[in-house]
Amino acid sequence: MAVTGEDTAATGDMPTYQIRTPTTALPQGVVMAASPGSLHSPQQLAEEATRKRELRLMKNREAAKECRRRKKEYVKCLESRVAVLEVQNKKLIEELETLKDICSPKTD
C-alpha cells in the first residue's frame, strides 16, 4: 500500500467527473433555479451554485473516506470471527472423534 494518497485522481487536479458525466451532476449552462426569496445577479447565482457544489463534494469525500474505513473494520472483524469459528470447529471435530472412539464397540 503506502499509496501516496494525496496524488490521486482529484488531487492531481484532474476533474474526472467532468469527462465522465457531462450531463449529470450539474448541467453547466443551467444556473439552478435560485431560492425565490433572494435575488442576485446571475454571477452571484453561479458563484453560489459553485460554492454549494464544492461543499457537497467535500462532504461526500469525507463520507466516502469514513464509509471505507468502517467497511475495512467490518471486514477485519468478520475475518477474525472466521478464524475463531474455524478453531472452534476443529475442536468440535476432534471431540467428536474422541467420543466416537470411546463409544464404538471394540472390534477384537
Place this chain on the structure above:
DNA sequence: CGGCCGGCGCGTCACTAGCA
C-alpha cells in the same frame, strides 16, 4: 530494465433510506 498485472486508496457520481 521496462512492461504488465493485481491490489489499494481516492474522488466523484448516482441512488436510496431516513429524517424534519
Place this chain on the structure above:
DNA sequence: TGCTAGTGACGCGCCGGCCG
C-alpha cells in the same frame, strides 16, 4: 416532500511484484 448521510459502482493513479 426536500434534504442529507451512507454506500455501491466506476475510473484513475500509484506501488510492488513478476516475467521476459
